[in-house]
Amino acid sequence: MYIVDSLYSSSKNDNKEIRYSYRMISESFLGGQAFGIEAERQDLIEGNVVQIERDLIRKISNKEDKVKTLLNLLHDYQVSPIHLVDILGEYVDNYVSDFCF
Template sequence: MHIVESLDSNVKTDNKESKYSFRMFKESFFSGQAFGIEVERQDLIEGNIIKIERDSISKISNNEEKVRDLLKLLFNYKVSPIHLVDILGDYVDSYVSDFNI
């Protein structure tokens, strides 16, 4: 796995800070490449990590721009790793034809 792009954001509420990392990665797939997305959220109180959530979807598409657009969507709406599959599920299902396997 090779990280192609990473977008980071911080969200602060009363006494908690959440650091989000949205990463697009590529990996070898058959005779080409496939792109996927990983989302991580670290919850901190007074600078101490109290919880880490992480999820990813690999092999979304071999079209880099399609996956980059999904990465930006997740970043703009600060989607939690918990909801990653809920948000991207329909996109992933429709992009499977990109691979022409």
């Protein structure tokens, strides 16, 4: 598995900073490539990481442009890793046909 693209954002409220990282990942699958997404959130207080949340969906599609669009969607709306599957679930269900089993 390797990282194809990454997007970052952050926000501050009171004394807490929240950093989001969204990574498009790729790995070999059925003689081709499968693209997925990893989302990570770090909560920082006074520059120290106090909590990390991370989730990923390893195989969304073998079409890089479709997964890149989803990566941008997550970034634009600062989706938490906790909601990754909730937001992308229907897309993943529809894109499974891209693999042509």
